Amino acid sequence: MKTRYYILGAALCMTGLGFTSCDNDEFLDVDLYDVIASDAMFENDANAKKGLNGVYDMMFPNGAKDAANKDLYDGDWGFKPNLFTGCHPTIDTQATGWDKNWNVQQWNSTSTELLAGWRHVYAGISRANDYLEGLSNAEKVSPAVKQKLEGEGRALRGFFYHWLATTFGRVPMLATGETYSNTPTKAKAETYSEMWDFIIEDFKAAADLLDWKPMDQEYGRATKGMALAYLGDAYMWKAYRLTDGANGQQQDATEAQNCYRLAQECFKKILDSGTYKLNESFTTLWDPASAWGPEAIWVEQLDEGNNWGKWDDLTSNLMLKWYTACPENGGWGSLYLSWEWYSCYEKGDKRREGSCYTGAVPQIDPSNPAYDPQYEGWYEPAIYGVNPYLQEVLGKGATGTTTKQFHFNNGEWAPAIWSSKMWRTASANYKAWADGHWSPTPIYWKRLPNVMLDYAECCFRLGNEAEGWKQINELRQRAFGKLEDGKEQALTEKYMPYYNSFAEWVGRDEGMSDGGMFYKHRDEYPIPFGSTVDKVEDAKTYYTRYAAEKGFSSEVWKVAVNTERRKEFNCEWCLRPDMQRSNFMKDHVLTNYPKRNVENLKDVPWTNRDYEYQEWKMDMPIPKDEIVKNPALVQNPGYSDDEE
Secondary structure (H helix, E strand, C coil), X not given: CEEEEEECXXXXXXXXXXXXXXXXXXXXXXXXXXXXXXXXXXXXXHHHHHHCHHHHHXXXXXXCECCCCCECCCCCCCCHHHXXXXXXXXXXXXXXHHHHHHHCCCCCCCCHHHHHHHHHHHHHHHHHHHHHHHHHCCCCCCHHHHHHHHHHHHHHHHHHHHHHHHHHCCCCCCCCCCCCCCCCCCCCCCCHHHHHHHHHHHXXXXXXXXXXXXXXXXXXXXXXXXXXXXXXXXXXXXXHHHCCCCCCCCCCHHHHHHHHHHHHHHHHHHHHHCCCCCCCCHHHCXXXXXXXXXXXXXXXXXXXXXXXXXXXXXXXXXXXXXXXXXXXXXXXXXXXXCHHHHCCCCCCCHHHHCCEEECCCHHHCCCCCCCCHHHCCCCCHHHECEECCCCEEHHHHCCCCCCCCCEEECCCEEECEEECCCCCCCCCCCCCCCCCCCCCEEEEEEEHHHHHHHHXXXXXXXXXXXXXXXXXXXXXHHHCCCCCCCCHHHHHHHHHHHHHHHHHHHCCCCCCCECCECCCCCCCCCCCCCCCCCCCCCXXXXXXXXXXXXXXXXXXXXXXXXXXXXXXXXXXXXHHHHHHHCCCHHHHHHHHCCCCCHHHCCCCCCCCCCCCCCHHHHCCXXXXXXXXXXXXXXXXXXXXXXXC
């Protein structure tokens, strides 16, 4: 049975691109819909469905330009503005070059990524508002279809506002029918409650209007599960702003507790629905064969076929393999992972192996006589000095390569660790500048673990400690490979064909190499399936000890929930927002990244944090260009519009 995969290309408001797949592991048949004139958009059900494609289009990186060749939308959406605001402030992800300011709280109102993200999502909101206004007056669209399209439109608008609200704090709220063209001057929402109530209302309506399964079986459409996941998230943000939120409002602890109860109800509906379950293997989540897998609630599936592989006809400017690969293997240096993050894992937790690769650093090689016991458990043969998915040796195996040190020196120091969540399915080195652009990648916005950990946090806050620890323990069973046990053969048969087809495309046999790259057919998955531990330690026991050893000031449950988020969601854009609304960011930075000087880092892996952490900076500055254009806008506290 074929299932429609709903993916949108970048074009005018009414263009979409659909993919079909069989058993979630092929990307084959492509249908390109025609552009639909606005006066025909609501003439029938089919046109109304196609019309909504213009809103979905803004979910994806969109490199459209105006007549003056200036960017209309953000061709890096889904990566740069999201990584820079959603991960870099935690310091768990790091960068070099122009991007390094995002690791030292030196962003400001002229940061280009902030302006690009702001414009992109408000374009999405404007499209949603136009569409919802037209849909409300559409008499020729059947009631059943109209209900679902309204639900999807409101879910999409809520998603865009959610990013703005969790990135900038209070923002202007354009309602149905309003765009920046017809409403060029509008102030921020007066209070956080006003803003979050607007967003909550969109997600509440969407959850009521939508079903658990996507309309017409087109995966990628908003569903009840997506709406409920974001609705619960929105309630938690409102609670945060009502109590201890930076730049928040008058405290109201009673209303905050009510928000946590409402959030808990949303998450419980998802968990009880039976719609989602954990992937048996964390390490396969970013493989093409995991597209819209059982734990995917809201995902941006980047797979645009041949369009992705032509320099003169790119559907998007977004090239994740270049942004995320090791520079000596063709990467551009936007994303590294810290050694502090790397060392937070327990031995046997496969999430680390499924998330990164390291340079061949002599100090962590156990065969080195100078091996320091403090690094015990760090050595992972599968990810040490190699990208196991592509069988690329990091640094091409050259003697003295700069990857063979703790800190990769590329103008500024950065950790010699690279993410496998994006640099996994296509080489940034071999065949990359001709016909090898295509790199299928899922950008997960909401997975089942997001819901599990948010639900656990609500349970802890509302006094149901046992249920909170239960969720964490369940997630940890998967982390240590326990869900893979006994299923090794079935998992291998599902996930190995892609990598063997990649080997065929590269055209190399065993024993042949070029620049440290070795491609060959193989029978075993790059990270072998199955658990390597007899028993997973109880979460409460482990984190009680861990919190005391590290010296956190937060409650043990908060350390547990947020450390699990660090392990689960590295290089996923929810990390900083989740830590912030949990009121854990300050404790995380001060405890996991104590201040150090670069002179002391020659023989140790730790990060050079030489700045004072400022909590208020977790709300980003309103882009200066937007304040110039909209005189009703006021800059966030602490920032200046004179910054360059």
